[in-house]
Amino acid sequence: MEAWPFVAVVQASHTPTELTDPQQPDNPIVFANEAFLQLTGYGHDEIVGRNCRFLSGPGTDCEVSDQVRTAIEQGRPVSVRLLNYRRDGSSFWNQLHISPIIDEAGIAAYFVGYQHDITRQVEAEQALQQARRELEARLAERERLILEIHHRVRNNLQTIIALLNLEARRGAPPLRRQFALITQRVRVLGSIHEQLENFGQWTAIDFGRHLRETCGALAVLFEDSVAIAVEAEPLLCDIQAAVPLGLIANELIAAQCRHFGNGTAEPATIRVVLRRRQETGVVELTVGPAATGQISWSIDDASQTSDIVDVLVEQIGADLALDPDAGLTVRLTVPADYFAIEPD
Ligand SMILES: Cc1cc2nc3c(=O)[nH]c(=O)nc-3n(C[C@H](O)[C@H](O)[C@H](O)COP(=O)(O)O)c2cc1C
Structure with missing residues (x-):
């Protein structure tokens, strides 16, 4: 079968795709389709002959770039998510998949790369994480306040118990028994607040x-x-x-x-x-x-x-x-x- 229909298929594909040649120094791009040019904003002539690292920039995670480099050196496929930059300097989240194309001799003759702009998805995830962090902070603050309230209520109940005991000591025995029973009721409330305070x-x-x-x-x-x-x-x-x-x-x-x-x-x-x-x-x-x-x-x-x-x-x-x-x-x-x- 002739090769041209396959080239046409890749050229017409909506998935940004490029081919690099690892036999040449620094593994440069030898082909990129229209979707790749649209995503990155570069012209064809501006990118052919260059290594793809021109897409990375200050916000690109070095560890992820290292993973990609190691995989390419070892001639194995790799999938990563990394921040890339267009020609005009604007950034996008790139879900990148790279595969070696192995020839009859078992050598990686080319590498093919597929890019997916997943900026919306990543931003939605980040917004969700931020919202979760804020919610957790608010819940922690609420719990702290509840704890504080239980603590204060318990302290106040203890003060009431101390005052009742003081009064009881001044009274005659029957009155003392009455006071003791009232104190016991207050103690019941105190013990409930103590449990709420201490057991989370x-x-x-x-x-x-x-x-x-x-x-x-x-x-x-x-x-x-x-x-x-x-x-x-x-x-x-x-x-x-x-x-x-x-x-x-x-x-x-x-x-x-x-x-x-x-x-x-x-x-x-x-x-x-x-x-x-x-x-x-x-x-x-x-x-x-x-x-x-x-x-x-x-x-x-x-x-x-x-x-x-x-x-x-x-x-x-x-x-x-x-x-x-x-x-x-x-x-x-x-x-x-x-x-x-x-x-x-
Ligand atoms: C086929 C292929 C496609 C690639 N596509 C991208 C890409 O879209 N974005 C990117 O940041 N790096 C891409 N890379 C990886 C870079 O070329 C480079 O290996 C990586 O940024 C590591 O950089 P370093 O060699 O300077 O450490 C691609 C590599 C290959 C082989």
Whole structure:
């Protein structure tokens, strides 16, 4: 087959293409098609006989040029993305592919180069990267501010606790107990903010962990007249529900501590269980005596249905009832939605 149709095909191609001759000194261009001349802005006579490096300039990455040179020296194909310059000095991103054309003797007789102007694509990628960097910076700033707010809230709550303790010390014992219970409620809030501050989860806390802390603090408050046995799964709880739920749990457990801690010869054990029901996803918190004994007990005793508990239970759409399976135990059922958060 004659060679001319192939030359015509390359000449008519819309892909900028040139041929270089590695047998000549400095591997000069021996042919370039119309698309190459249009892309670069040079005339045919201006480029034939020159090495293609005239397309590179101040913004061309030297490492990429080195890759190209090494590949050519080794006679193997190479694909790179590099910044090139037109005759008028304007730049463009060039997706360059170079292949050796091997003759019968197995020697690279020519090299063919194909250029693609990918300036738009590269600029779009750069704009996207810049936008991502800005977004990340803004998110980091937002997280820093949230952290700062939790820190300040926690400090303020600690100040309130210190003030309450100060007042409590001045009062008579019954008043001190009242103050201690109020202080404990504030401590619940403080502990939630502490978790938010320390565990990098900005919108949720591990409620199981929080519950254990609450029980520990209540055991101290009731001077170990009751033992509290906690079985709590680690469950991430949305901050919207964590505060009301933390307060409800505190009230329910404190009510039972009050009931069982007073006057019993042996320290009673209160069992606190937090678990998620697999079938429905709802979370149950049960609080009740570990051994039932001869105790008369009603929902009012169990939950001390103070206004606080009622309001908070309604606020989070939970349900509070005496456990049908264990008559002396209160069971709080909390909607699944609050626990649907994925860890960061
Ligand atoms: C067929 C062929 C096409 C080439 N096309 C380009 C090109 O479009 N742009 C470019 O910067 N370099 C191109 N080069 C690479 C340069 O000729 C040169 O090898 C590279 O810039 C390394 O420069 P150096 O030899 O001065 O290190 C091409 C090389 C060959 C063999």
